[in-house]
Amino acid sequence: MSTPRPTALVTGASRGIGRAIALRLAPSHDIVAVARSTSELDALTKDVAATGGTCRPIPLDVTDGAAVAERLRGVDVDVLVNNAGVGVLKPFLELTADEWRTMVDVNLNALYHVTRAVLPGMLSRGRGDVVNIGSIAGRSAFVGGSCYAATKWAVMAFTESLMLEVRDAGVRVSVVMPGSVATHFGAGDPKNWNLRPEDVAESVAHVVAAPPEVLIHRLEVRALSPKRQRGT
Numbered sequence: 574m575s576t577p578r579p580t581a582l583v584t585g586a587s588r589g590i591g592r593a594i595a596l597r598l599a600p601s602h603d604i605v606a607v608a609r610s611t612s613e614l615d616a617l618t619k620d621v622a623a624t625g626g627t628c629r630p631i632p633l634d635v636t637d638g639a640a641v642a643e644r645l646r647g648v649d650v651d652v653l654v655n656n657a658g659v660g661v662l663k664p665f666l667e668l669t670a671d672e673w674r675t676m677v678d679v680n681l682n683a684l685y686h687v688t689r690a691v692l693p694g695m696l697s698r699g700r701g702d703v704v705n706i707g708s709i710a711g712r713s714a715f716v717g718g719s720c721y722a723a724t725k726w727a728v729m730a731f732t733e734s735l736m737l738e739v740r741d742a743g744v745r746v747s748v749v750m751p752g753s754v755a756t757h758f759g760a761g762d763p764k765n766w767n768l769r770p771e772d773v774a775e776s777v778a779h780v781v782a783a784p785p786e787v788l789i790h791r792l793e794v795r796a797l798s799p800k801r802q803r804g805t
């Protein structure tokens with residue numbers, strides 16, 4: 574009898590880094606893909622199936638706590654990747670209250686909703702991985718990042734506190750902190766030197782594949798040099 578494959582739930586899987594993480598983990602995990610865009614989740618599901626994997630799309634707004642609890646009830650998750658995030662990067666006085674609230678809701682409050690839904694199962698099984706996608710903005714502030722950087726600092730603190738809380742129960746909690754990645758995130762066009770979403774996905778796969786007794790708690794991933802064209 575074959576052993577069932579572990580399940581990886583990825584939020585923000587419809588595009589960008591989350592999509593790349595889902596595709597990277599699909600050869601070794603059954604994927605549960607969460608985001609709001611149904612058509613993009615369907616496209617991911619087809620792409621995963623084309624490589625012989627399985628992907629269950631769950632269209633969901635991760636800021637809706639009641640909907641998250643309802644839709645994730647009974648879903649056993651071995652690996653949770655809290656990746657969904659938004660960035661409105663502009664001077665503080667130009668940020669609207671709605672933009673501020675959305676960033677706090679998606680980048681921080683949703684971590685409560687989604688983690689709260691799947692962590693009890695991990696604790697009862699005595700194993701699991703929670704990988705939060707932070708940012709180097711969670712360590713270095715920048716102009717235009719008053720709210721975004723604040724949410725990513727909060728992700729760092731949440732990650733470390735939860736790690737200390739659940740490590741003895743066998744659950745590993747980690748943060749992967751990328752530099753700039755070529756996605757549709759925030760404003761501005763991707764630069765040639767940016768990290769690719771696949772680079773971040775590789776780091777997440779590395780964290781999850783660590784030997785069972787090893788915890789890679791914090792991983793900062795940068796492009797080698799903004800002064801060099803990639804591949805030169």
Ligand code: NJP
Pocket residue numbers: 584585586587588589590591607608609610611613633634635636656657658659660679706707708709710750751752753754755756757758759
């Ligand atoms: O962003 P993007 P990235 N409910 O805009 C989803 C961090 N990061 O891949 O709902 C559910 O391409 C949205 O799905 P949809 C960043 O902070 C990035 O670059 O369909 N899902 C989409 O799948 C974030 O934590 C850079 O619109 C919601 C995804 O989030 C993570 O990387 C640098 C949602 C966003 O895809 C992924 O960002 C860095 C909601 N309410 C850290 N709202 C970078 N790109 O440079 C959004 O250091 N989503």
